[in-house]
Amino acid sequence: MDDYIYDLVGVGIGPFNLSLAALLDDLPEVKSVFFDQKPHFDWHPGMLIVGTRLQVPFMADLVTLADPTNRYSFLNYLSQKNRLYPFYFLERLDIPRREYNDYCQWVANELKNCRFGKRVIDLEYNQYEEYFLLTVQDIQTKETTTYSCKNFALGTGSVPVMPKSFQGLSPENVFHTSEFLDRQERCRKAKSITVIGSGQSAAEVFRELLKERMEHHYELSWITRSRSFLSMEESKLSVEQFSPDYVNYFYQFPQKQKDEIFASQNLLYKGISSHTITDIYNLLYEHSVSCEEMNVGIQVLTEVKGIQEKADKYEILCNQWQQNKNFTRESEVVIVGTGYRPFIPDFINKVGSYIYWDDKGRYEVEADYRLRLNIPNQIYVHSGISHSHGVGSTNLGLAVHRNKVIINHLIGKEVFPIYEKYVFQSFDAETF
Known part of the structure; x- marks a missing residue:
């Protein structure tokens, strides 16, 4: 003692x-x-x-x-x-x-x-x-x-959040973005990779995979349920909400109203930085030179409903929620960018x-x-x-x-x- x-x-x-x-x-x-x-x-x-x-x-x-x-x-x-x-x-x-x-x-x-x-x-x-x-x-x-x-x-x-339906699968093939560098060599050997989520971490992982795709030739997909891959709000007056002044202002509200305000502020902390989106677009553009087959898919408005093992790969169950159409996507490696919890x-x-x-x-x-x-x-x-x-x-x-x-x-x-x-x-x- x-x-x-x-x-x-x-x-x-x-x-x-x-x-x-x-x-x-x-x-x-x-x-x-x-x-x-x-x-x-x-x-x-x-x-x-x-x-x-x-x-x-x-x-x-x-x-x-x-x-x-x-x-x-x-x-x-x-x-x-x-x-x-x-x-x-x-x-x-x-x-x-x-x-x-x-x-x-x-x-x-x-x-x-x-x-x-x-x-x-x-x-x-x-x-x-x-x-x-x-x-x-x-x-x-x-x-x-x-x-x-x-x-x-x-x-x-905080600790990574993994959807329940993704738990219990091979950690080498289905993993959270927080483990990306530990699994990067596995990604290089894969025939197909899917990234799920549209936050900063998912975008950074997709960008890194996109950089290496020409060398390793895997099929690459990116899926989000959001309407678009939205930029984080980074204007000068907007970021003043990350100030002691705004903390004091926010704190005074009743808890119910605080929850409502917080729910409306996603793009202050959940979007993608503008330079990351620019990097991704620049890479996509370069991949399209000479009309080569890109073998890269980007899917918005799509909620992932579950995942199933299928031989040496996984079948991802998807729903395009605006059209209410179900479809599946097969992938050898699945990387989940579903954030963290305290x-x-x-x-x-x-x-x-x-x-x-x-x-x-x-x-x-x-x-x-x-x-x-x-x-x-x-x-x-x-x-x-x-x-x-x-x-x-x-x-x-x-x-x-x-x-x-x-x-x-x-x-x-x-x-x-x-x-x-x-x-x-x-x-x-x-x-x-």
């Missing part, structure tokens, strides 16, 4: 909790430790495709939007890696996704309060002493240690009686990112708060602002300044 009572224990070390750990590093008054079961930091490794870019500017690193002078900034990472001049000549705000992952690994390796290869397997609450007890298991040795803390930060991220670990159930839940089984969240509890301690939360804080809940830049709010509340004073207005437009009539 670790006898020290920590001010904060972080569970999960993705970008959100890594940002919190980095910002706390200069605050010795907060004793903190963060755990993750992975052996090291790795952010969506199956989607670190060469040529993919982060969808936010590099300033949405782990610390800059809270403290531009912090040594864990992306620019200092470039300096330490002797990459400042190449980045300067690159003249781009967005950065390769692989580089963002490498940057986060650099920060994680520098921080002494981040411990990998450690899985939190149990959680209890001591009502008399008013602190949490977390049991942490070492992945390699299987030894367990108990840690006491006054508060903890839940940053367990991951709530089982150990949360051990303290579930202290948490307020809404009528849809979601936890209630305070404006300052604390779960609504009936005990004096705090559980700060990063994952699964879209219903309470809106469309920007998974945005990397807003995560830094969220950590400013969390740290200020944790310490009980304004360590990081919070301003009333950050963007040009107004959302609330009272602020216009």
Whole structure:
């Protein structure tokens, strides 16, 4: 048992909790430790495709939007890696996704309060002493240690969503986009490949497969139930909805109205970036040179109803919902881009009686990112708060602002300044 009572224990070390750990590093008054079961930091490794870019500017690193002078900034990472001049000549705000992952690994390796290869397997609450007890298991040795803390930060991220009818099939041949790089060699040997879904991940996988199709000669299909392969809303005034101003505006509504608003904002986070669509179209155009048979199919307005094994391939059951016509598509490999869902670990159930839940089984969240509890301690939360804080809940830049709010509340004073207005437009009539 670790006898020290920590001010904060972080569970999960993705970008959100890594940002919190980095910002706390200069605050010795907060004793903190963060755990993750992975052996090291790795952010969506199956989607670190060469040529993919982060969808936010590099300033949405782990610390800059809270403290531009912090040594864990992306620019200092470039300096330490002797990459400042190449980045300067690159003249781009967005950065390769692989580089963002490498940057986060650099920060994680520098921080002494981040411990990998450690899985939190149990959680209890001591009502008399008013602190949490977390049991942490070492992945390699299987030894367990108990840690006491006054508060903890839940940053367990999300897990891939696989439709029920696709589960239980060969994972080599039917898999989620999150596993693409692990299965890329299998794709190169396939005779036919189908990608299902029209979000950014599905588009990036299709683009990569399209690049390699001329060399490997497989038949390639892309299916979506959407009316079109829609571009993400990226205009300057639209993206101001990823601001603290909009979070505060959204939070004030009753939950029913929040759900209605959120359901109408798909293209702020579910569409495809314009440069990805342009890349795909350019590749399609080049494939059509000399009137060669493209052997590439793109199908919209089509819902996939199920899948069946058929000899050495799969039969995909489809419905063109506007015409209400059923048809099938055969494919040797099927890649599913059906998104992610927030991951709530089982150990949360051990303290579930202290948490307020809404009528849809979601936890209630305070404006300052604390779960609504009936005990004096705090559980700060990063994952699964879209219903309470809106469309920007998974945005990397807003995560830094969220950590400013969390740290200020944790310490009980304004360590990081919070301003009333950050963007040009107004959302609330009272602020216009």
